[in-house]
Each structure stands twice: as structure tokens, then as C-alpha cells.
Amino acid sequence: MYGKSELRDDYQDVPRPVAAMARDLPDGHYIPPHEHRRAQLIYGTTGAITVATGHGMWVVPATRGVWVPPGLTHAMTCAGAVAMRTLYIEAQPDWHLPADPTVVSVSPLLRELIDEATRLPVEYERAGRDGKVMELLLLQLAPRPVPALHLPAPADPELAGLCEAIREHPGLPWSTEDAATHAHMSRRSLQRRFAAATGLSLARWVQQARIIHAVTLLARNTPVTAVALGLGYSTPSAFTAMFRRALGTTPSAYFAGPDASGPRT
Template identity: 30%
Template sequence: MPRATEISDLVDPDDVPQPAVAVGLTVPTGTMDVGVHAHRKSELFLMVRGEMTCEASNALWVVPPQAALWIPGGTRHALKGRAPLEGCVVFVEPEVAAALPSECCAMAVSPLLRELLLRASELPVSYARDGAEARLVSVLLDELGAARASELRFAMPGDVRLRRLVAMMTGNPADRATRKEWARRVGVGERTLNRLVVQETGMSFGRWRQQLQVVLAVQWLERGASVQSVAMDLGYESASSFVTMFRKCLGMSPARYVAARGNVSGNVSGNVSGNVSG
């Protein structure tokens, strides 16, 4: 995906008459900031280097290296990232993706699916509808259909005060301020804060904040950070207390979770510039 200023120069993926089309994502410098938009086609982002955030369906996803995000067709979403970024995105016709999740979700990417995505991103946009290239895309779609969805997400509120609070919490994740102090910082009472969070996210303030910590923890762990450093960066007094929280939320230790996601590495061939917009 190019920088946001270049997007108007690209071909709309919805105009490409293929069941699926994949393109490389490369942002060597600067930032990526793609405002709220939607495609008729569904899309899967795979990050190889760097990290991207996506806000959609009243939730915020952090997409670190080794992770992928599924965005169903018609879903309004916004994307942000900071260079250097490398990865790829595949756009899929809705009828081809009918059996895939109907809402945004993180997706587990097998080594085979990863390699298929990267190889498909090297194909011309208008590849032949029969022959080796079409067969490769067909296998890619089979593997995508078998991919496992994850429930890992952070509920993003619409209330401007809560969105300001999210910015504060993500800006300093180690801040262990009390609920009363967080309420004061955004100019509401403690009871009002908890009521707003319940109304907007369906969970208590404590559970909501913990959800953000888990999302950030997974992001850092998959970048190679140690459990000890993640615990400290999140403001925990010890690694063991962080591990206890993580296991309670995700049902396994941080080490087991990262191992289960697999070890994805390597370079991405091709650049999206001049091909398809995100």
C-alpha cells in the first residue's frame, strides 16, 4: 500500500474482474493514513514487517508482523501505519468469500497460505483466468477458507471522551492510574466513566482496559519482545502477574500463544504503487 497521498493514482480493486487479486504492500518511508472507506470486495491484509492499525466495526485491531486481518466486503474501515511497512493484501470477490467471517477478525496464517499470498502478489493484476496463475489463486482461496479466525480485538468506542482515553492509554500503556484518575483526566465522574464504557463496549472499565493490554501484548510479543519487557511496558510489577492475566484472557501462556501463531518471516516482493489501492 502506498502513502495516502498516492492512493488516488491507483486502480480501484473493485474494478478488477478477477475472483481474487493480490498486491504487495511497501511503505519505505513516512506514514500510511487511509481514511474511512470501503470496498465491494473483501480483503485480507498480511503484515510481514512493521505494524498497522485498523478501525472497523466499532473495534480497533493492531496488526503486527506475522499477523493478518480479514475485512469483509462493504465494511467501512480506516488504516494507519508507520514506515517501514511490508506485507500484502488480497482482494476477494464476495461470492468467493461467502463462507468466510462476515465481520472483521484477525486470521491465523499458515506457512503455506503466507507463501501463496506473497507469490500471488507477484502476479499481474489481469492474470489469465486459466492456467498456472489461476490454479495458484484457486489454492490460495482454498487455504484462506481453511484459515482460523481469532477473537482478539479491542472494542473501540464512539464517544469522543472515551476515544481520547484510548489515545492516552495507548500512548502510555504502563500508566496504572485508577479508574477515578482516568475519569478525571477526561472530565467525567468515575461512575459516568464506567457507565459510558459499558454502554459503548458491553464490558466494565477494568475488563475493557485489560482487553487493550492483551492486544498490545500480542503485538509486542510477535515483534520478538520478551515476556519480562512486555510486563514492564504494561506496568506490571512482575512477569508472573502479567502471565497470569494473559493466560486468564487467552487460555494459554504468552510463549505458547506466540508459538501457536507460527514463525512468519521473509521479504515481500513487489510494490503496490501503480496497481491496486487499499
């Protein structure tokens, strides 16, 4: 459809400040850890994308994207079919773009600009209409505060094992006692070390892990009822209330977008 390369290496040294690539990826598609010279905005118009780095992991639906600074090793997993529309951006002295991985809110205007950018020639005319599209796109990239599904990764190996267990089984109760037993440490030591290593309390980290798991399931059109019960909630309304408290919206509204059908109830 787009007639352009789907290989990321083909976009790192093009003689333009912005290069846009389109790829349609199936549910479960995994891109192993890698890095590239340019900064990247990872965005999908459908489904949800999990981006994992040494800083932690982020999960974004079609209303958000993940900004990856240049040279940062990252991996990616698709939940649901993902129409990925990604940007590779050459750093410029006068551009104030994020120096750390972060979530970028994708407004309807930015969405259309990204989609249009993927249709432009790699060596677009900088002085003409195509160049203006790219300039406007960069202006729209300024991050805006949005509730981010970020799960910080601890460097402590004992805590890393615990966090991996929580991610694999987010529906378990994971009380402080349960977590301390799993990590082979006292409750007090766990609470102190966990907060120091992640910046979050254990309870908050567990909730984030549950929400991330829920978002990946909802992106695959798993019914809300099934997601709620799988995470240990007695009713879908209890799960929806937790989701709203954490992200400021309902599961269906979180996925709302021009092409989103939304999760089923």
C-alpha cells in the same frame, strides 16, 4: 521484485475475482483513512499491523490478518518493518466471506498461497494453474476463531476521550476511580456507560489496550523486560503470565513464523 503496481486503486477494477499486491513498508508507516470497492485481507509476513476502523482497532502479527469488508473506511499503521501482502477480493454470491471486519488466522498454507498470489500476473489465467491457486486461496480464507486483539471504539464522546488517554498511557494504573475522574463522571455511571458503549468492562478494555501496546513494541524487537516494566509489571514473568492468559501463548510464540525472529527477552 514483484514488478506489479503498489497502488491500491490499480487493483479495484481488474477483470479477476482476486487481486494480490505486495508492498514493503517501514516501521511507523501510516496509511490514512480510506476505503475501496473490493473487500481486503490485510496481512504482513513480518512485523505487526494495526488496522483502525469506526468499529475499533485490530492488531495482528504475521500469523494473522485483518479482513476489511468493501466500502469500510480504515487506516493502517506498521509496527516494525512490514512485508505487506494484501488481497483485494470481488464479492461473489456463492462465497461465504465475512460481512464484518474480523481477524483471519493465516496458516502456513494460506501464507504461501498469498505470497504466490502476489507473484502472479494481475490478469492470471483463470482456467489454468494460476486460477487453481486463487481458488484454493479463497477456500483457505474461511475465518477460524482466534484470540483477536480488538479494541472496540465507543461512540460516546466523553468515553472516547478517556479511551484515547488510556491508549496513549497504557502503563498508568487506570483504576475505576482514576478513569471516572478523567471522564468527569461518577464511578457507577462510568461502569454502566462504558460497558454499554464497548461491550467490555473498563478493566478488560484497559488490559486489551495494554496488550495491543505490548504487541506493537514487541514487533519492533523491544525486549520483553522493557515492555513489562513500561506497562507497570513488576517482573517480565508477571507480564508473560498476563499475555498468556489473554492470548493463550507467550509473547515469543505469538510472533512465531517462518521469518519471525521473535521478541527479545
